Amino acid sequence: MRRTVGALLRKELLVELRTLESVPGMSLFAVTTFVVFHFALNRNSVDGDLASGILWVTLLFAAILGINRLFVADAEEGGFDGFLLAPVDRSAMLVAKVLTLLAYLVVLEIVAVPAFALLLLGPSLGGAMPGLLVTLALGDIGVAVIGTLVAALAVQTRARDLLGPLLALPLLVPIVIGGARATSPLLALSHPTGAPARWLLTLGLYDLVFGLIAYALFDFLLED
Amino acid sequence: MAALEVEGLARHYGEREALSDVSLSLEAARTLVVFGPNGAGKTTLLRVLATLLRPHAGAVRVLGSSLPDEAWAVRGRIGLLAHEPLLYRELTARENLRFHARLHDVAEERVEEVLEAVAISARASEPLRNLSRGMVQRVAVARAVLHDPELLLLDEPYANLDPAAIELVEPLIGAASGRTRVVCSHDPGGGLAEADLVLGLRAGRTVLLRDATAVGPGEIAELYR
Numbered sequence: 036m037r038r039t040v041g042a043l044l045r046k047e048l049l050v051e052l053r054t055l056e057s058v059p060g061m062s063l064f065a066v067t068t069f070v071v072f073h074f075a076l077n078r079n080s081v082d083g084d085l086a087s088g089i090l091w092v093t094l095l096f097a098a099i100l101g102i103n104r105l106f107v108a109d110a111e112e113g114g115f116d117g118f119l120l121a122p123v124d125r126s127a128m129l130v131a132k133v134l135t136l137l138a139y140l141v142v143l144e145i146v147a148v149p150a151f152a153l154l155l156l157g158p159s160l161g162g163a164m165p166g167l168l169v170t171l172a173l174g175d176i177g178v179a180v181i182g183t184l185v186a187a188l189a190v191q192t193r194a195r196d197l198l199g200p201l202l203a204l205p206l207l208v209p210i211v212i213g214g215a216r217a218t219s220p221l222l223a224l225s226h227p228t229g230a231p232a233r234w235l236l237t238l239g240l241y242d243l244v245f246g247l248i249a250y251a252l253f254d255f256l257l258e259d
Numbered sequence: 260m261a262a263l264e265v266e267g268l269a270r271h272y273g274e275r276e277a278l279s280d281v282s283l284s285l286e287a288a289r290t291l292v293v294f295g296p297n298g299a300g301k302t303t304l305l306r307v308l309a310t311l312l313r314p315h316a317g318a319v320r321v322l323g324s325s326l327p328d329e330a331w332a333v334r335g336r337i338g339l340l341a342h343e344p345l346l347y348r349e350l351t352a353r354e355n356l357r358f359h360a361r362l363h364d365v366a367e368e369r370v371e372e373v374l375e376a377v378a379i380s381a382r383a384s385e386p387l388r389n390l391s392r393g394m395v396q397r398v399a400v401a402r403a404v405l406h407d408p409e410l411l412l413l414d415e416p417y418a419n420l421d422p423a424a425i426e427l428v429e430p431l432i433g434a435a436s437g438r439t440r441v442v443c444s445h446d447p448g449g450g451l452a453e454a455d456l457v458l459g460l461r462a463g464r465t466v467l468l469r470d471a472t473a474v475g476p477g478e479i480a481e482l483y484r
Binding site: 039 | 334337346358
C-alpha cells in the first residue's frame with residue numbers, strides 16, 4: 036500500500052509541476068478575491084466574524100478549483116484505467132489523492148493567508164497563528180477527503196465541471212461554518228482568544244466521519 | 260484448460276445493448292481475432308475481459324478466475340493495449356513506465372529493457388506530449404508488456420505504427436510472443452494471418468465464430484457491409 040501511494044503521489048506532483056494547472060490557479064483566485072473584497076467592502080481592514088467568513092469562503096472556492104482538476108489528467112488519456120488494471124489496493128488512490136489535495140491546500144494557504152493579512156486583516160496574525168494553523172489543518176483534511184470523494188464521482192460524468200462543485204459545496208458548508216466559528220475569536224480586534232474547542236472538535240468529528248465514508252465508498256466509485 | 264471462457268455474455272450502456280449472448284472459448288497461447296464494424300462491441304468485449312467493465316449477464320472466466328468476483332486475481336496477469344495509451348502526457352516515457360512498474364511490482368531494469376525493445380530509449384526523457392502518435396503507441400506497447408502478462412488484449416494494436424515499428428513490436432505483442440491474445444482488427448488480411456480463432460460481431464451479437472483456417476477474407480468483408 037505504501038509503495039503504491041508513493042508511486043501515485045510522485046506521479047501527481049510531477050504532473051502538477053509540469054502543468055501548473057491547479058495550485059497557481061487556486062492561489063491567484065484567492066488573492067484576487069481578497070482584492071475584490073478590499074474594494075467591494077470599501078474598508079481598509081476587517082476583523083472578527085467578517086474576517087473569518089471572508090477567509091474561509093475564499094479558501095473554499097479556491098479549493099473547488101483544485102477539486103475539479105483532481106482527476107482530469109487520469110481521465111484524459113486513460114491513466115485511470117492503467118491504475119485499475121494494476122494488482123493493487125484501490126484505496127491507495129484515495130490516500131494519494133487526499134494527500135495531493137492536502138498539499139495543494141497547504142501551498143494555497145501559504146500564499147493566501149499572508150495576502151489576506153496584508154490586504155484585509157486588521158489585527159496582527161502573530162498571536163493567532165497557532166490556533167489558526169490547527170483550525171486550517173482540520174478544515175483542510177475535511178476538504179481534501181470530501182473533495183477527493185466528489186471528484187472521483189464527478190469525473191466519470193460528462194458534466195463533471197458542473198457536478199463537482201454542486202456536490203462538493205453542500206458537503207463542505209459544515210467545514211466552512213466550523214472553520215469560520217473557530218477562527219473568528221482568533222481574528223477579533225479586541226481581546227482575541229483561542230479557537231473554541233467545541234468547533235475544533237466538530238471539525239475533527241466531521242473529518243473522521245467523512246474519512247470513514249470515503250474509505251468505505253471509494254472502491255465502489257472506481258467500479259463501472 | 261481454456262484461458263478464456265465466455266458463456267452468454269451481455270453488457271449494455273443504459274438502454275443500448277453493446278454485447279448480447281456472446282459465447283466463446285480460447286485455449287492458452289492461442290489468438291482470437293475479433294472483427295466487426297464500428298460500434299459492434301469489440302472494445303466493450305475487451306474491456307469486460309480486462310475487468311474494467313462488469314458483465315451484466317452470462318459467465319466470464321479469464322485465466323481461470325470468474326469475473327467480476329475474482330477480478331483482483333487476474334488484473335496483474337493481463338496486458339491491455341487500448342485506443343488510449345493509458346499513459347500521462349505530461350510525464351516522460353521513462354516516468355510513465357516507472358510508475359507502472361511500481362504498480363505492478365516490476366524491477367526498474369525491466370523498464371529500460373522494454374524501452375530498448377520498442378526503440379524509444381533515445382526519446383525516453385521527453386514528455387509524451389512531444390512525441391508523435393506512433394511513438395506514443397510504441398510506449399503504450401511497452402507499458403502493456405512491462406509486467407510480462409499471460410493474456411494480451413489488443414485493440415487495433417498496429418494503429419499509428421509504420422511498417423518498421425510493426426516489425427519492432429511484433430516479438431512483444433505478436434503471435435511469436437507466445438501469449439494468449441485477443442486482438443480487435445479491421446484488417447481482414449493481417450487479422451486472419453495471425454488468428455487461430457475468429458469472432459465476428461455485428462451490433463453486439465455473434466455472427467461468426469470459427470477456426471481461422473475455415474474463414475475466408477470475403478466473409479470478413481461481408482461483416483462490414
